[in-house]
Amino acid sequence: MTTIITKTITKICIPLVILFSISLLLAGHNNPGGGFIGGVMFASVISLMYVVFGLKYVKTFFNPDWGKWFGFGLILASFTAFAAMAFGHNFFRSAVEFVHLPLFGEIELVSAGLFDLGVYFVVIGSLLFIFKNVGDDNE
Template identity: 45%
Template sequence: MKNNISLHTVAQISVFIVLSFSFYLLFAGHNNPGGGFIGALMAASAIVLLYVSFDLKTIKNVLPLYYPYFIATGLLIAMGTGVSSTLFGYPFLTQFFQYTTLPILGEVELTTALMFDLGVFIVVIGIALLIITTIAEDDE
């Protein structure tokens, strides 16, 4: 592929914006529309934009990620969230929350739903990028 500086610059800026919105969707998902699934699809689309604008081999050198580990880690986090409530005698996937005061952010609500969404986020990123890179590697 030809070295297109304007495409690389626009892609890098767009990836930053899409990833920022992806993390917003992840953190807002337990109270508002969004969550781990749609946030992960946005993050995967940002990484696919990098793959398209640069090159599969270049991005694999910069981000040497093994996506099956993402899938396993996300499943452990999501299942661990559900199982942890049963350890305390509550039904599977019971949500707990706590309000905490952080130095810069002020009062913040911490929930177990956020940990479940994080697990789903990691699983979906791993699955989406594994499928896309596997298809892309077949073309080479």
């Protein structure tokens, strides 16, 4: 059983850690971070939610199929790796495009970002699939 303080702190941490996770994902191809560590951060806060509130309670309002997240991420990462070959380039070749947006200025779009997104979903899906199945008592 957890205390009201633990539950309150967890409710505050969930959106902050998810935003930090997305920040790590987006910074990954140029700075430290990326899909793996961003996915681990996301999985850790969802795991914290499972531990603090209980798996049964969380499943009443938030019960995604983590295996599908894993599958989507694997398909996206694989597609990104093989897509360069369709254009006559080497396996895993990254493409870079600079786009000018009126409010944001020049933004760099890199195909490696799609690979990072795929890794992000693979890590989230695999860790939470394992955690949920280990914690589930199969009532």
